[in-house]
Amino acid sequence: MTERTLRIEIQRYQPEDDEPPYWQGYNVPCEEHWVLLDALNHIKDHLDGTLSYRWSCHMAVCGSCGMVVNGDPMLACKTFVRDLPDTVRVAPLSNLPVERDLIVDQERFMTSLSEVSPWVIPAGTPPEDAEYRQSPQELARFRQYSMCINCLLCYAACPQVGLNPGYLGPAALALAHRYNLDSRDDGRLWRAEVTGSENGVWECTFVGECSEVCPKHVDPAGAIQQMKLANSLDWLTAPLRRKERS
Amino acid sequence: MRTHSHTPRMPLFWWLRRASYLRYMLRELTCVPIAAWIVVATAGLVDLVRGPAAWQGFLHGMASPAGFTFQLIVLIAGVYHAVTWFALAPRTMPLNLGGRQVPGSWIQGAHYALLLAILVAVFVLVEI
Amino acid sequence: MRTVATDMVIIGAGGAGLQAAIAAAEANPAADIALISKVYPMRSHTVAAEGGAAGVIKDNDSLDDHFHDTVSGGDWLCDQDAVDAFVAEAPKALLQLEHWGCPWSRESDGRVSVRPFGGMKNERTWFAADKSGFHILHTLFQTSLKHASIQRFDEYYALDLIVQDGECRGVATLCLATGEEVAFLAPAVILCTGGAGRMFPFTTNGAINTADGMAMAYRAGAPLKDMEFVQYHPTGLPRTGILITEGARGEGGILLNKDGYRYLQDYALGPPDPWPRKKAMELGPRDRLSQAFWHEQRKGRTISTADGEVVHLDLRHLGQAKIDERLPFVRELSRAYAGVDPVTEPIPVRPVVHYTMGGIDTDIQSATALPGLFAAGECACVSINGANRLGSNSLTELLVFGARAGRSAAERVRSAGHKATSVNTDACEAAFGRTTRLLGEVRGNETIAGLRDGLHEVMERCAGIYRDETLLREACEKIGSLRERFPALAIQDHSRVYNTELIYALELGSMLEVAQAMVHSAHGRQESRGAHQRLDYPERNDERFLQHSLATFRGSDPPAIDYRAVVITRFQPGERVYGGVPGAADSKA
Numbered sequence: 030m031t032e033r034t035l036r037i038e039i040q041r042y043q044p045e046d047d048e049p050p051y052w053q054g055y056n057v058p059c060e061e062h063w064v065l066l067d068a069l070n071h072i073k074d075h076l077d078g079t080l081s082y083r084w085s086c087h088m089a090v091c092g093s094c095g096m097v098v099n100g101d102p103m104l105a106c107k108t109f110v111r112d113l114p115d116t117v118r119v120a121p122l123s124n125l126p127v128e129r130d131l132i133v134d135q136e137r138f139m140t141s142l143s144e145v146s147p148w149v150i151p152a153g154t155p156p157e158d159a160e161y162r163q164s165p166q167e168l169a170r171f172r173q174y175s176m177c178i179n180c181l182l183c184y185a186a187c188p189q190v191g192l193n194p195g196y197l198g199p200a201a202l203a204l205a206h207r208y209n210l211d212s213r214d215d216g217r218l219w220r221a222e223v224t225g226s227e228n229g230v231w232e233c234t235f236v237g238e239c240s241e242v243c244p245k246h247v248d249p250a251g252a253i254q255q256m257k258l259a260n261s262l263d264w265l266t267a268p269l270r271r272k273e274r275s
Numbered sequence: 276m277r278t279h280s281h282t283p284r285m286p287l288f289w290w291l292r293r294a295s296y297l298r299y300m301l302r303e304l305t306c307v308p309i310a311a312w313i314v315v316a317t318a319g320l321v322d323l324v325r326g327p328a329a330w331q332g333f334l335h336g337m338a339s340p341a342g343f344t345f346q347l348i349v350l351i352a353g354v355y356h357a358v359t360w361f362a363l364a365p366r367t368m369p370l371n372l373g374g375r376q377v378p379g380s381w382i383q384g385a386h387y388a389l390l391l392a393i394l395v396a397v398f399v400l401v402e403i
Numbered sequence: 404m405r406t407v408a409t410d411m412v413i414i415g416a417g418g419a420g421l422q423a424a425i426a427a428a429e430a431n432p433a434a435d436i437a438l439i440s441k442v443y444p445m446r447s448h449t450v451a452a453e454g455g456a457a458g459v460i461k462d463n464d465s466l467d468d469h470f471h472d473t474v475s476g477g478d479w480l481c482d483q484d485a486v487d488a489f490v491a492e493a494p495k496a497l498l499q500l501e502h503w504g505c506p507w508s509r510e511s512d513g514r515v516s517v518r519p520f521g522g523m524k525n526e527r528t529w530f531a532a533d534k535s536g537f538h539i540l541h542t543l544f545q546t547s548l549k550h551a552s553i554q555r556f557d558e559y560y561a562l563d564l565i566v567q568d569g570e571c572r573g574v575a576t577l578c579l580a581t582g583e584e585v586a587f588l589a590p591a592v593i594l595c596t597g598g599a600g601r602m603f604p605f606t607t608n609g610a611i612n613t614a615d616g617m618a619m620a621y622r623a624g625a626p627l628k629d630m631e632f633v634q635y636h637p638t639g640l641p642r643t644g645i646l647i648t649e650g651a652r653g654e655g656g657i658l659l660n661k662d663g664y665r666y667l668q669d670y671a672l673g674p675p676d677p678w679p680r681k682k683a684m685e686l687g688p689r690d691r692l693s694q695a696f697w698h699e700q701r702k703g704r705t706i707s708t709a710d711g712e713v714v715h716l717d718l719r720h721l722g723q724a725k726i727d728e729r730l731p732f733v734r735e736l737s738r739a740y741a742g743v744d745p746v747t748e749p750i751p752v753r754p755v756v757h758y759t760m761g762g763i764d765t766d767i768q769s770a771t772a773l774p775g776l777f778a779a780g781e782c783a784c785v786s787i788n789g790a791n792r793l794g795s796n797s798l799t800e801l802l803v804f805g806a807r808a809g810r811s812a813a814e815r816v817r818s819a820g821h822k823a824t825s826v827n828t829d830a831c832e833a834a835f836g837r838t839t840r841l842l843g844e845v846r847g848n849e850t851i852a853g854l855r856d857g858l859h860e861v862m863e864r865c866a867g868i869y870r871d872e873t874l875l876r877e878a879c880e881k882i883g884s885l886r887e888r889f890p891a892l893a894i895q896d897h898s899r900v901y902n903t904e905l906i907y908a909l910e911l912g913s914m915l916e917v918a919q920a921m922v923h924s925a926h927g928r929q930e931s932r933g934a935h936q937r938l939d940y941p942e943r944n945d946e947r948f949l950q951h952s953l954a955t956f957r958g959s960d961p962p963a964i965d966y967r968a969v970v971i972t973r974f975q976p977g978e979r980v981y982g983g984v985p986g987a988a989d990s991k992a
Contacts, residue, residue: 044280044900045783045898045899045900047279062710074851078851079896081896081901083446085446085448085611086446086450086609087610087645088646088736088740089739090537090732091448091451093442100292116647124285126280126283128580130901132901139443139557147548148503148504148546148548148549149502149503155502158495158498160498160507160515161501161513162512164509164511165508165510165511166371168509170371171506172532173537175541178447178450188289190283192289211506213504214504234293234303235363236296236299237295237363238295240366241295255368255369257367257369258368269363271421279900
């Protein structure tokens with residue numbers, strides 16, 4: 030089994046020490062098939078038990094292990110050591126407050142999630158004792174946007190998240206779009222009050238980096254631009270809807 | 276109720292950190308030459324209305340080295356803006372026709388086709 | 404120490420916990436519900452389930468068929484009243500998820516699609532491509548956000564149940580973000596903490612599946628039932644243990660040994676054709692398939708690779724279109740973690756620990772032996788899975804029994820009347836004392852990795868697919884000795900904020916306690932049934948062992964093992980028959 034020693038430098042931060050973040054390096058003998066997460070687990074088990082980071086599934090579906098590796102936001106469980114150079118700098122996700130080592134404060138995202146009403150808002154009552162009929166084509170319309178694992182790599186990649194503390198962010202907005210496109214849902218105008226607000230889609234300037242780093246190819250940037258279009262059309266047709274109501 | 280978390284600050288030159296950020300800023304900055312062009316073109320319109328002498332003065336200014344450089348910058352900015360905009364268009368407006376998704380290249384192509392049509396129309400109008 | 408007085412506490416925010424919370428909120432909108440989880444809900448291991456959730460909807464299917472498949476699949480160790488309730492509520496529960504937005508895969512007419520699954524006579528497994536657990540979890544989580552009465556406490560680690568006057572009164576926890584000790588006081592507590600796969604070295608389970616809830620209930624006096632039954636999923640990737648769903652076989656995938664031979668036909672699962680065929684060959688029950696691998700390995704017919712012995716899961720004949728439509732995640736996982744594209748090459752697979760059939764003993768309303776304590780999901784044992792679980796019954800179990808637990812707890816809250824205002828602080832001190840000791844000046848020389856490796860080694864070798872007297876005795880001894888060594892565990896991290904090393908140590912402690920219950924239960928069961936196979940007792944012994952094992956905590960001593968009869972209502976134990984040709988009788992009474 031071929032081994033290769035990687036120099037892994039990790040941004041450490043212990044709030045109780047009242048010191049700013051600092052870099053700490055480790056020499057890690059890595060096996061050929063390892064992912065970065067395996068290397069971190071090796072450090073934790075054998076070199077430094079004080080290193081803290083989140084992980085669980087090890088198969089890129091739980092979204093726990095997002096971090097910045099040599100400047101790029103990635104999932105540690107899907108970053109293969111064979112694709113990394115001999116020296117690697119690992120930092121917590123950018124743009125979010127750092128609580129400890131590689132652990133960031135995700136509360137901003139949890140709040141944004143709730144604000145976009147990410148649940149089915151049906152037009153009437155659901156069919157009794159039966160499913161909504163939804164064709165494979167109707168399912169295909171929103172399926173891509175339902176694949177988000179909430180890993181927050183997009184929040185680390187998006188400069189607007191860093192520049193505007195109130196911005197809802199790519200993943201939350203993409204999830205709103207997922208429900209908007211679901212044939213069983215009728216809540217688009219309801220959600221538009223939040224998604225079309227000043228902290229919503231209009232904070233996005235289509236840098237597009239969120240979609241570049243997304244490990245599940247959700248394309249939140251595309252979702253947001255589509256919502257901008259829909260939001261604009263809603264604004265234009267608002268008088269017609271007012272007429273309908275009265 | 277988070278205690279002592281470290282909030283990172285966005286550096287002033289955050290857009291120099293990644294090549295994609297730099298390309299984004301350049302794309303955004305194209306609005307400056309284009310806005311300047313609108314101002315200059317408006318001035319030209321005013322000169323046109325004022326009379327042949329003023330109009331000749333405007334054309335003379337446009338033909339000068341400074342004027343030529345300015346127009347070149349505007350052209351490059353405009354083309355960069357259009358190319359990046361057209362590339363992103365399919366993601367902004369995915370189209371479904373008869374239950375199948377229209378390929379992104381068709382949407383992009385349609386934009387170029389429209390641009391070409393406008394250029395041809397303007398050319399024809401100018402030459403007539 | 405901070406105190407939070409509430410009406411109901413739910414520990415674990417995976418499929419069962421979220422469903423319990425929603426059901427409780429709907430049953431009793433006035434009740435305050437504290438939903439506690441050691442990770443954010445989207446990280447719960449429900450997210451990794453792939454294949455689907457079973458529920459009868461087709462005209463050619465019946466509740467009776469689902470009942471029979473489940474009971475015989477469980478080798479008659481299932482409580483039949485529980486299974487009857489389960490199969491009856493399954494379709495409604497899945498339909499409710501659909502109404503909540505779960506993106507189930509569809510037929511061309513818009514109806515929900517179902518696929519065949521192991522050990523099932525008819526197609527009844529609802530699926531969302533091959534990420535069913537992911538979609539179920541996210542649907543439940545996002546729907547739970549609607550209910551203001553559900554207050555979440557994310558990244559709180561539950562240490563111990565608070566028991567007073569023989570009743571469960573709450574739970575002592577640690578807030579990971581601050582290290583603060585927080586006691587939740589409530590008349591009703593529901594444990595939905597998942598399984599125990601991480602006590603084995605090769606498992607599909609995520610880092611968080613460390614038997615914490617089982618251990619808490621166990622220490623508080625609630626017995627653990629049927630712990631000896633551990634499911635090996637037949638198709639996990641070698642080394643990483645990453646799950647390759649049974650759905651791949653449901654779509655027609657086949658298993659080949661080193662001679663390119665479909666070896667399952669040698670193990671009473673054939674004939675190999677016609678294929679696909681329900682309850683035959685690769686769609687046999689999981690215990691039989693994993694046992695077949697073990698035998699093939701003994702015969703030297705498995706394929707040797709750098710990552711150990713494997714067999715081949717061949718999907719090539721399905722074609723790229725079908726793989727991309729029905730099994731896209733399988734393709735992605737296979738390429739990333741095994742370096743193999745299933746469109747052009749077979750996937751190397753081997754059995755890996757996947758599911759704990761055993762767990763906290765509950766009745767069919769999800770109540771445990773401890774008043775005020777309920778449990779649902781993989782951490783519980785009702786039992787509907789018996790000695791071997793059929794694939795896709797577990798996701799449905801989360802919904803059906805999660806809802807039952809939520810409703811039972813809501814009922815208890817109604818009858819309890821008022822929130823607790825104070826609690827016997829001694830009960831809390833015991834719980835918090837464990838963390839203080841680990842964080843304090845304990846001078847020991849044991850390490851987490853050292854003890855964990857010891858546990859893994861003994862579980863893999865002595866409590867694997869096939870067991871015997873010698874190995875099980877050794878397992879009981881070794882785990883006893885690991886438990887003795889545990890107090891000498893020293894950790895390096897003595898901080899308060901996000902001290903994950905402390906959490907790993909506490910999780911290891913849980914696993915050692917529950918592993919001891921597991922191996923002692925296994926040692927006591929002198930028969931082979933379902934997933935518990937003994938080389939020294941190769942036959943099933945209904946006379947002595949048509950019973951559930953019950954392990955009761957005895958502190959630092961090994962557990963006491965008792966037995967209780969299985970509830971048999973209308974399906975008498977018979978022979979489990981798989982393979983054959985379509986239409987053959989499925990069991991001989």
